[in-house]
Amino acid sequence: MGNILKYWLRVLVSLLISVVLIMHSAGIVRLGMLDRLEAWSYDARLLMTLPHEIDPRIVIIDIDEASLKQIGRWPWGRDQMALLTESLFTRYKVATVGFDVVFAETDTSSGLPALTQLANTQFKHDAEFQHVLNQLRPSLDYDGRFAQALSLGPSVLGYYFTPYVQNLGQLPQPMLKSQRASALQLLQVKGYGANLVRLQQSATGAGYFNMSADFDGVTRRMPMLSSYQGALYPSLSLATLQAAMQTHLQIKNITESPFNTRHVALAADDMFIPVDKRGAVLVPYRAYPGYTYLSAVDVMTGRAPADLLENAIALVGTTAPGLLDLRVTPVAKNYPGVEIHANLISGILDGALRYQPGYAHMLEMALLLILGMLLALILPRLSPLRGALLSMSLAAVYLGLVAWAWQHGSVLNVAPVMVLILGLMILNMAWGYFAESLAKRQITGLFGQYVPPELVDEMSHDPSKFNMRSESKDLSILFSDVRGFTTVSETLTPQQLSDLLNEFLSSMTAVIHAHQGTIDKYMGDCVMAFWGAPLDNMYHARDAVLAGLAMQEELAQLNLSFAARGWPQLHVGVGVNTGRVSVGNMGSKFRMAYTVMGDAVNLASRLEGITKQYDVPMVVGEETFAVLPEMAFVELDSVRVKGKLKPVIIYQPLGLRADVSPHVLALASDFSEVLKAYRTQHWDVAQSKLAAMIIRAQAENVPVGLYQIYLDRIIYFREHPPAADWDGVWVFASK
Structure with a gap:
C-alpha cells in the first residue's frame, strides 16, 4: 500500500510539472528561466551553423x-x-x-x-x-x-x-x-x-x-x-x-x-x-x-x-x-x-530565412501533453538506469527533430520539451536516490555517478572573487564631454592641443579613480566611466555623482593653469545615470575591452548631451536621484530623450545636503514651485517667481541661465499655447 501511494505521489508531482510547462507554452504563465534557456538554445544553434564565407553581393x-x-x-x-x-x-x-x-x-x-x-x-x-x-x-x-x-x-x-x-x-x-x-x-x-x-x-x-x-x-x-x-x-x-x-x-x-x-x-x-x-x-x-x-x-x-x-x-x-x-x-x-x-x-x-512555422506551437503543446503523461506513468516503474536511458533517448530523438527542422529552415522551441524530459528524469532519479534512500553515503556515491565530483568541488570552492565574464549588474555610468571642443582646437597648434588633452584627461582620470570609478574609454575629448564593477560598490551612485562634481572643481583649477599658458578655458558637461547593464569583457577576437552596454548607458550619454540645453554643468537621471537622499538636487525638467519612450525626470546635483548653503537650497526649493506652476500652465505665477529668483541669484552669485531658459519658454507658450493634452514633458528629437 505504501509503495502504491509513493508511486502515485511521484506521478502527481510529475503531472504538476507537465501542467506548469503547458501553461507556459500556452502563455498563461511565463517562466523566465525557460525564456532564457530558449534564447540560449537558439543562439547555440545559430552559432553552430553560421556561414563563414564573405558574401560578395x-x-x-x-x-x-x-x-x-x-x-x-x-x-x-x-x-x-x-x-x-x-x-x-x-x-x-x-x-x-x-x-x-x-x-x-x-x-x-x-x-x-x-x-x-x-x-x-x-x-x-x-x-x-x-x-x-x-x-x-x-x-x-x-x-x-x-x-x-x-x-x-x-x-x-x-x-x-x-x-x-x-x-x-x-x-x-x-x-x-x-x-x-x-x-x-x-x-x-x-x-x-x-x-x-x-x-x-x-x-x-x-x-x-x-x-x-x-x-x-x-x-x-x-x-x-x-x-x-x-x-x-x-x-x-x-x-x-x-x-x-x-x-x-x-x-x-x-x-x-x-x-x-x-x-x-x-x-x-x-x-x-x-x-x-x-x-x-x-x-x-x-x-x-x-x-x-x-x-x-x-x-x-x-x-x-x-x-x-x-x-x-x-x-x-x-x-x-x-x-x-x-x-x-x-x-x-x-x-x-x-x-x-x-x-x-x-x-x-x-532563401535562407528561418522562421517558426504556424504548427510549431501546436506541436509543442501536443508533445508536452503526451510525453508528460507517458513519463509520469512509466518513469516511477523503471530503475534509475533504465529511466535515464529512456529519457535520454527521447531527448536525443527530439533534438534530432529540432536539428532536422533547423536545417530545413524551421525553428522549433527546445526548452519546454527538454526541461520536461530532463526535469522528470532528474525528479525520479532524485526521488529514488535521495528521498527513498536511508544511507547518505550510498546516495552520495550514486549521485557521483551522474555529476563529476571535480565539477561539484569547483562550484563549492571558487577561489576567484573577481572575473571579466559578462554579467548583468546595477551600475552608475558617467559621460563627460568638453563643450565647443572644435572651437577650442582651432585656436591651438597640434602639439598644444595634444598637451592640453593629455593634461585634461589625466586630471579627470585621477578624479574618477579617487572616487573608485572604472575608466571605460576615451573618445577624443569625451570620458566614459562607471561604478560598481569589477569591484562591488553599494554606493556606486553616490561616488559617481561626487566624482562628477569633483571633476567640475578640478577643471576650475585646471583652467587657471591653462590661462597662465594662454590656452583657452574648458567647460565640461557631465551626465550620470544608474541602472541595470551588461558588464564584462566584450569585443572580437581581434580586440577585447572591459565595458558596459545597455539602455542605462545610452541614457547617461543623452543626459551629458543635454547639459548645454539647460546651461548646467551636470545632469543626472531619476534612478540616480532616487537612491541619494543625502544629496541636494535641483529638478530641471521632465524630458523624453531620443530613443526612449518613457519621460525621464532630470536633476542637477548640488552636492551633499550638509555642504550646500541655505541660499542655494532655498533657490532649489523655489524652482520646484516654478516647475509646478509651469506644468499646470500658470504662466504668471511661474514668471513672477522666476523674475524674483533671478534677482536673488545674481545677488548671491548663482548662475541664472536655467531661469532664463524657462522665462523664454513661458514667453513662447504664451504666444503658442501647448496642446490640451500637454503633459509638461520636453521632447528632444536629436541625440
Missing part, C-alpha cells in the same frame, strides 16, 4: 574612425555625402546604395543661406555680387548636390519611426495599405523622423532602420513592416532589396501542414520572406564580419578596389563606437547595426 561602406579622422566629425556636410554617392554610382558602378543614416535637417554649412540673406539686403543692388552668387549657388547648395547624386542610381534612404507624435521630414510612398495585412499584428507607430523632402524625392525609396531587441537585450529578429496611419512601410533592408531587384513584394497567406495552420509571408516572383505575427523575421546572421568593409574615405578618394563594388549592393553605415550604432547580438556583443541589414538582404537573396 553586399559591401558595407563604413563611416569608420579613419574616415572621421580625415573628413571630420559626424555629421558630414552633404557635399561629402554627394561625393561619396557619386563615387559609388559613377566610378564604382554599384547596383544600389542604401543609407543606414537619416538626413532630417538642412545643411547650411556652405554659408549659402547667409549669402542669400546678404543678396536680399545689403547687396540687393550690387549686380556683381548677385552675378557671382548665382554662379556659386549650385556648388554651395550641398543638399541639392546630394539630391542630384541620389538620382544617379537606385538609392534608398533610412529613417526611423517613433511611438510618440513627431513629424520630421518626408516619408516615402507606403508599400501598401494596412488592410492588406489583417493577419498581422503590427506595431502601430505614431511619428517619424525622415529625410528632407528634396532628398526623398530624388531617392528611389526609403526604409526605416528601427530595430527590436528581445527580453534580454539581444537582437535576434527585425521588423520588416510597420504600420503608420493606415499604411505599411518597409524596413531599410526590405526597401533596399526591392530597389536592387526592381521588384515589389506582396503579402500572402500560406497554409501549412500538418495542422493546416496559416502563416503570413512577403513574396515576389523568386523571393519568399516568412514573417511572424508582428511582421518580423529572424536575422540570418553570418560569422562576423560577413561582408567586405570599405572605409568611406577610400571610396570618396577612389582608393577602394573597383572589383569589390561593381554591381554590388552598397550599405552606408558606421562601426565607429562614438556614433553608438552597435548592437548586442548572438554573434557579438558590439555588432554594427548596418551589418544586421546586410544579413537580412543576404538571407532573403539566398
